[in-house]
Amino acid sequence: MENSEDEAEKGELPLELKPLVSLAPKVPTLLGYDVETKSTSPLLVYVTPCRPCSSSEQPEEAPPSFCEPTPKSPVPIKATPISVALPTHQQEDESSDGDYKPFCKEKKPASLKKSKRPRQAEKSNVANIKRRSIRRNLDSEFNLCSSSSDNPKESVEGTMMMFDSLRRCILQLDEKEDAGRRADLKAGTLMMHNNLRINNRKMIGHVPGVEVGDVFFFRIEMCIVGLHAPAMGGIDYISSKHKDETLAVCIISSGGYENDDDDTDILVYTGQGGNSRHKEKHDQKLERGNLALMNSRNKKNQIRVVRSAQDPFSSGKIYIYDGLYRIEDSWTDKAKNGFNVFKYKLRREPGQPDGISLWKMTEKWKANPATREKGILLDLSSKAENLPVCLVNDVDDEKGPSHFNYVAGVKYLRPLRKTKPLQCCKCPSVCLPGDPNCSCAQQNGGDLPYSSSGLLVKHVPMVYECSSNCQCSHNCRNRISQKGIKLNFEVFWTGDRGWGLRSWDPIRAGTFICEYAGEVIDETRIDMDVEEDKYTFRASYPGDKALNWNVGAELLEEKSTVVTTENFKQLPIIIRANNEGNVARFLNHSCSPNLLWQAVQYDHGDDSYPHIMFFAMKHIPPMTELTYDYGTRGAPPGFEGKLFRACKLKSCLCGSKYCRSLF
DNA sequence: GGCGCTTCAAACCA
DNA sequence: CTGGTTTGAAGCGC
Numbered sequence: 270m271e272n273s274e275d276e277a278e279k280g281e282l283p284l285e286l287k288p289l290v291s292l293a294p295k296v297p298t299l300l301g302y303d304v305e306t307k308s309t310s311p312l313l314v315y316v317t318p319c320r321p322c323s324s325s326e327q328p329e330e331a332p333p334s335f336c337e338p339t340p341k342s343p344v345p346i347k348a349t350p351i352s353v354a355l356p357t358h359q360q361e362d363e364s365s366d367g368d369y370k371p372f373c374k375e376k377k378p379a380s381l382k383k384s385k386r387p388r389q390a391e392k393s394n395v396a397n398i399k400r401r402s403i404r405r406n407l408d409s410e411f412n413l414c415s416s417s418s419d420n421p422k423e424s425v426e427g428t429m430m431m432f433d434s435l436r437r438c439i440l441q442l443d444e445k446e447d448a449g450r451r452a453d454l455k456a457g458t459l460m461m462h463n464n465l466r467i468n469n470r471k472m473i474g475h476v477p478g479v480e481v482g483d484v485f486f487f488r489i490e491m492c493i494v495g496l497h498a499p500a501m502g503g504i505d506y507i508s509s510k511h512k513d514e515t516l517a518v519c520i521i522s523s524g525g526y527e528n529d530d531d532d533t534d535i536l537v538y539t540g541q542g543g544n545s546r547h548k549e550k551h552d553q554k555l556e557r558g559n560l561a562l563m564n565s566r567n568k569k570n571q572i573r574v575v576r577s578a579q580d581p582f583s584s585g586k587i588y589i590y591d592g593l594y595r596i597e598d599s600w601t602d603k604a605k606n607g608f609n610v611f612k613y614k615l616r617r618e619p620g621q622p623d624g625i626s627l628w629k630m631t632e633k634w635k636a637n638p639a640t641r642e643k644g645i646l647l648d649l650s651s652k653a654e655n656l657p658v659c660l661v662n663d664v665d666d667e668k669g670p671s672h673f674n675y676v677a678g679v680k681y682l683r684p685l686r687k688t689k690p691l692q693c694c695k696c697p698s699v700c701l702p703g704d705p706n707c708s709c710a711q712q713n714g715g716d717l718p719y720s721s722s723g724l725l726v727k728h729v730p731m732v733y734e735c736s737s738n739c740q741c742s743h744n745c746r747n748r749i750s751q752k753g754i755k756l757n758f759e760v761f762w763t764g765d766r767g768w769g770l771r772s773w774d775p776i777r778a779g780t781f782i783c784e785y786a787g788e789v790i791d792e793t794r795i796d797m798d799v800e801e802d803k804y805t806f807r808a809s810y811p812g813d814k815a816l817n818w819n820v821g822a823e824l825l826e827e828k829s830t831v832v833t834t835e836n837f838k839q840l841p842i843i844i845r846a847n848n849e850g851n852v853a854r855f856l857n858h859s860c861s862p863n864l865l866w867q868a869v870q871y872d873h874g875d876d877s878y879p880h881i882m883f884f885a886m887k888h889i890p891p892m893t894e895l896t897y898d899y900g901t902r903g904a905p906p907g908f909e910g911k912l913f914r915a916c917k918l919k920s921c922l923c924g925s926k927y928c929r930s931l932f
Numbered sequence: 933g934g935c936g937c938t939t940c941a942a943a944c945c946a
Numbered sequence: 947c948t949g950g951t952t953t954g955a956a957g958c959g960c
Binding site: 450451455458461489492498499500501502506508557584 | 956
């Protein structure tokens, strides 16, 4: 069990396992963090650490180091493990009296043990982690980012968002220094070593907060949310001293062996082993995962299945949680290389939501949009966009939105002031990170705002993309949003919230979604009715989640990039999309949104009226409604009721302290 | 408790 | 454009 002695011990860890520590405790405020406040007493929320099943009593008080000013040293003297801030819902699992009780086996949470591989760590990690010593209090930030302990889904989303934020920033740092690879593993390791993993205990059945259809872009992501523990291995199992009690809990079918992935309800899975790249091939043995699967066949326990798909926007794989299966049959077979392998036939449990089957549908639609059932219009944009925008209604007979002109961009109904000159870099070919001569990088604070794969790295007050005056080519990574949509969208009838927007493509966090197109008007003109206001964008407030999207960056960087409303000063821009607009006019409000809006400049210098570009805040499975936080301030009377309704409809997602009942 | 071995990665380059 | 190479990490099990 963890106690304060353990924690003191953890403070003396080797450097590479140093916890992310508090050097300057911060108090979360409503709109960010109060940098000035030194007080830690009333507002800090202490969350009890993750504990194994058996533990029932939880200490209420925080470790003493929490309340004391921590010395400003890169090496912690008395570190507070991040686990004290970990949202934990495992307590809830135990006490829940639902009809399904997941089998759970006590498993020590990944603890801050002494270094496992000191030599290796010294070789590769020390420099990185040292540079990345965490200078501020992570605890409050993580709480803010992942919500409280009572909502497993929020915990998973917060953990995933923090991971990806870390990953994008490590990628950016590594790129600039032209050193290191595998930012995914570095981000994962950082989180593991700081006890930021959730669902530590292996369990049979669903993992709290992970839903069928959820997508992952790295193996390590499934690791840190407890869906599938092995970093590489395909079979996750609970091992036991009694060999016949070793049971499989999760498998990943990702094409490493000769599996047939065609049927969406049946999966024939090949056992592990005998396939090593470094050693001679041999017959598979009934041990480890193979043994676990055999026992699971006899015990008939549920097994989580993760299937993989090709990422349409990169060479990487996407992992899709396809829900629970059971093993029906098993046998041995000859692989193509002539050696014996184990085969297991799994059948999907009935009554689960669409998982991989949804992907088969969207792939068919992408190949030929005309195959989309209940389609009303093949291209709502009438070729104004790079890709067709399908209009569908699979709910009722509603025939389509009221008439508007589809335009892909903004039209300025007010004169623009030239407050800043246009971007004008001299980069040959494309802008590259770490180039001190790239004026565009300088304008963006020294770093290019996008990763090499075109993902937004951080949410900032303004992104300056390369302009027509720049010498770099069209392929420059600093020209993401100006090139228009890349996703296959459909505008669909929600039934209760009007028309909404979703994508046939899986979307990775940081992906550019679309611009808010329409007529840019003057703030003075607010004589619009409710209907017109429904299709109006106001740059009032980025939203709590959007403000906390950079939480990983906060932990890595020396200089403070704390986002507050001061950084994000309110923009006067109002975009009316009642008469003219694009897909963005169909984005609905949510208090638990999956998109954020980012101000972007590339074709004029009036920073008060930038382009409003939407980016994904988290990984979004295909066919998931895209939403953003409409904000509250500046909304005229009459609008309130509608917003409140929209929020209430989503209250299941944001019933916590984040649901702003004030609309 | 430590370390070696295995493991259906991921990114990059030739 | 793809297959081989490189870098890389968790956790089982001895």
